[in-house]
Amino acid sequence: MVGAAVSSCGGGSSSTDPQRNAKARSVTLTIARNAIVGGKNDAEASWITKTVIPGFVAAEKAQGLRVKVVYHGYGVDDEAYKTKTALDLKSKAGADIVSLDGIWVGEFAQAGYIKPLTDVVGARADSWDGWGQISSSVQQLGSFQGKRYGIPPSTDGRVLFYNKKLFAQAGLPTNWQPKSWDEILAAGRALKRLPGVTPLQFNAGTAMGEATTTQGVLPLLAGAGAEIYANGKWAGGGAAMKQVLGFYQQLYGPNGLGDKKLQEEAKGRDKSFEEFANNKIGVLLEGVYLWRAVLNPKDGIAKMADRDQSVGYALIPAVAPGKGVKGQSFVSVSGGAIATINPHTKYPQQAFDLLAYLNRPDVVKARIAGNPEVTSRNDVNADALKDDPFLTYVAQKVLPITLFRPGLAAYTQVSTALQEATAGIVAGHGPDDAAGRYTKALEGIVGGSGNVDAH
Numbered sequence: 001m002v003g004a005a006v007s008s009c010g011g012g013s014s015s016t017d018p019q020r021n022a023k024a025r026s027v028t029l030t031i032a033r034n035a036i037v038g039g040k041n042d043a044e045a046s047w048i049t050k051t052v053i054p055g056f057v058a059a060e061k062a063q064g065l066r067v068k069v070v071y072h073g074y075g076v077d078d079e080a081y082k083t084k085t086a087l088d089l090k091s092k093a094g095a096d097i098v099s100l101d102g103i104w105v106g107e108f109a110q111a112g113y114i115k116p117l118t119d120v121v122g123a124r125a126d127s128w129d130g131w132g133q134i135s136s137s138v139q140q141l142g143s144f145q146g147k148r149y150g151i152p153p154s155t156d157g158r159v160l161f162y163n164k165k166l167f168a169q170a171g172l173p174t175n176w177q178p179k180s181w182d183e184i185l186a187a188g189r190a191l192k193r194l195p196g197v198t199p200l201q202f203n204a205g206t207a208m209g210e211a212t213t214t215q216g217v218l219p220l221l222a223g224a225g226a227e228i229y230a231n232g233k234w235a236g237g238g239a240a241m242k243q244v245l246g247f248y249q250q251l252y253g254p255n256g257l258g259d260k261k262l263q264e265e266a267k268g269r270d271k272s273f274e275e276f277a278n279n280k281i282g283v284l285l286e287g288v289y290l291w292r293a294v295l296n297p298k299d300g301i302a303k304m305a306d307r308d309q310s311v312g313y314a315l316i317p318a319v320a321p322g323k324g325v326k327g328q329s330f331v332s333v334s335g336g337a338i339a340t341i342n343p344h345t346k347y348p349q350q351a352f353d354l355l356a357y358l359n360r361p362d363v364v365k366a367r368i369a370g371n372p373e374v375t376s377r378n379d380v381n382a383d384a385l386k387d388d389p390f391l392t393y394v395a396q397k398v399l400p401i402t403l404f405r406p407g408l409a410a411y412t413q414v415s416t417a418l419q420e421a422t423a424g425i426v427a428g429h430g431p432d433d434a435a436g437r438y439t440k441a442l443e444g445i446v447g448g449s450g451n452v453d454a455h
Contacts, residue, residue: 018122022349025065029347029354032072032095040075047367048073056357069354089113092344096351097358099339102141102152106407109144115343116147121352130359133377140404141376142338150340151359152376153367156288157332157398158219160184160314166282167312169194177314179321179329181223184283185250188257191282198259200251201272201284204422205263212422213415214333214405215285220244222331222403223318226453229406233453234414234446237421237435243319245421245431252426263426270301277302285316287335288374291390313390315397325403332402336376374399410446417441 021027031048035041053069060067072095074081082104088094090113100108108114117125125148131139134152142150164174170190178184184200191199203216218228226240235241251258262268262275273294275281284290295304295311304311316331318324324331339358341351357363364380372388374395375381381395405411417438424434443449 016119016343018120018348021347024347024350026067027065027347027350028068028070029097029345029351030070030072030095031097031354032074033099034074034076034078034081036073036075039073043371044367045071045073051366052358052363055363056354059357060353065350067350086111086113089342089344094342094344096342096345096347097339097355098342099337100150102336102338103405103407103411105142105149105338106144107409108407109149110408113343114149114340116149117341117352118147120341120343120345121348124349125352128356130356130377133361133379135376135378135399137402138334138376138399141334141336142340144407150338151355152336152338153359153364154373154375155334155336155399155402156374157334157394157402158215158285158287158316159332159394159398160283160285160316161276161290162187162283162312162314163276163279163281164310164312165279166191166194166197170282174312176312178317180317181247181319183317185247185257187283188251192257194282197280197282198262198275199257199282201258201262201276201281202248202251203263203269203272203285204248204252204258204419205268205426206416206419206423207264207266208269209419210415211269212419214335215287216248217244217418217422218333218403218405219285219316219331220247222325222328222333223316223323225318225323225325227325227403228414228418229408229411230453233451234410234442236442236452236454237437237439238453238455241421241438242431242435245425245434248422248425249431253428260426263423273302277304279310288391288394292373313393315401328401330401332398334399334402334404413445414442417445 035044037045048071057067138152138155141152142148162176167174172187172190188199191197203212205212221240221244224240224243226235228235252260262272276284277295294300294302295307297303297305297307318329321329339355341355345351361380364375364377365384368384372385372391374391385391385395421434421438443452
């Protein structure tokens with residue numbers, strides 16, 4: 001749920017008073033998203049136009065207010081709507097409700113394009129009753145430097161997917177839950193005895209792009225006890241990163257437990273999906289997307305007819321119990337979008353009413369009706385996902401332990417440097433060498449060693 005802002009009656013005010021126009025009886029608000037009826041993200045656009053807008057207008061009318069809500073839908077590439085949104089916010093224009101990819105929050109906040117919700121609407125932003133239903137870990141998605149900038153509507157998580165049929169053939173438990181990296185590698189060695197099977201697939205290299213970072217390096221780094229960005233510094237090639245690269249060497253070094261060629265092919269990730277669906281990969285670290293959109297027996301891009309019976313899922317363990325970030329024994333990485341309020345809206349109080357309505361339980365349930373997903377709200381998940389064991393597992397087990405990528409401008413380049421470090425392992429470099437090259441590249445990206453945690 002990511003959006004681009006447009007010029008509207010909501011922009012143009014330079015006032016910073018959260019109470020400006022709070023008593024207006026006739027108001028026009030604008031929502032803009034990168035979703036268009038009949039095109040990109042059709043379900044999202046249809047929900048806004050057919051459920052949100054009529055419902056909110058009626059609710060406000062019952063309060064004696066005349067509210068008009070205008071929706072501007074787009075269907076453009078991510079970078080195009082990011083650029084449009086930034087330009088609109090910079091020029092004090094744009095929609096009243098703005099949607100952003102969570103990865104942009106810090107970047108937009110540092111640029112002054114968005115403000116903390118309490119700055120925009122006052123104390124009521126913190127007293128919204130919905131916060132009690134959103135895990136503190138998930139609130140990270142819309143936060144920067146300890147302040148909330150928006151409300152995340154939904155999220156996901158990364159887990160270890162495994163093929164129960166292959167596990168049974170290899171003499172492994174079909175209710176597998178590894179408690180350490182050593183246990184993952186032990187399962188990989190058992191699976192290696194099966195002909196034609198790639199034991200372990202953890203994305204690596206530059207061809208996989210961001211999938212290498214979010215479905216590989218970052219979960220492993222969290223498992224080694226570190227975050228890629230913490231306390232104002234980026235994680236360099238220290239002990240935790242060397243542990244991560246050492247794990248990759250177990251997969252893609254001599255006699256490794258993974259398929260090196262898969263990491264180097266342009267369509268390697270797609271091929272990994274096909275191989276997993278065809279019982280050729282034992283363990284695959286992936287996100288909710290794999291379950292919902294790839295292996296889905298009905299309309300997946302790599303349909304797996306017996307998915308529900310043959311695919312198991314497990315939490316990603318730390319390198320050893322209690323050795324993960326924050327002392328955790330299991331870790332994950334999540335993503336998603338947020339909805340925030342344009343700081344230049346003419347109607348901050350009414351805009352917050354609309355933002356809260358967008359995230360009301362019954363309205364959220366309407367959004368996911370017919371296509372369940374993990375929402376940010378625990379109460380909605382408990383009810384709407386009760387017939388989906390996997391999504392319930394993610395909501396209950398993964399979200400409380402998850403981390404999010406830092407929404408800073410430098411992240412994209414840092415991510416590329418991480419991908420290059422794993423590519424070095426695939427190419428035959430050792431962990432120390434790859435870590436050293438990564439640290440040098442990182443220092444060039446983030447402005448020197450003073451911004452890097454070398455430990």
